[in-house]
Amino acid sequence: KAGVTQTPRYLIKTRGQQVTLSCSPISGHRSVSWYQQTPGQGLQFLFEYFSETQRNKGNFPGRFSGRQFSNSRSEMNVSTLELGDSALYLCASSDGGNTDTQYFGPGTRLTVL
């Protein structure tokens, strides 16, 4: 089975721009979660989507948004980028059922200049 894929792997943006990141989960998985990882804060939960519905959300400003498509692929968008948004953005998929185990993609490294 193919693992979780994320595109692009690297991005460089400037302050004020917006960015869209993409995640394709493991085949058959319907839950996709997004995390922000920085050296100081560790992994911080952004949101989770299951069957195209957001069913959980972390404590991030409204500039961070996401969506999920009918094929379970997910995108997250960050508008009006700030320097502090520089981070590794990780996507994790699970079957959304009782096992709960999440499998992570390689991440997208976002640098905001």
Next chain:
Amino acid sequence: EDQVTQSPEALRLQEGESSSLNCSYTVSGLRGLFWYRQDPGKGPEFLFTLYSAGEEKEKERLKATLTKKESFLHITAPKPEDSATYLCAVKRTGGYQKVTFGTGTKLQVIP
């Protein structure tokens, strides 16, 4: 709010020197505790899921155990390729809950 504390923050071992990493957690009803390994610049790699106190799981040189307040990741006779950051995470029971991660233990195994 759920809390996960990992110790030590960093650990340096000689090859073959066994040790344990600690994960203390506070959660109102544990649904699952997860261990991951993360190499620099990469996504976390799943290792174990533990569900109830007393449960143990093993994989090669790694063994994870769980009590009602903490989990241990025991590393037996580590090799340099075991060098990585080890992350612990918890998920509570009830509805759709998020997973809360600790900040990790950075392990370095010296040849």
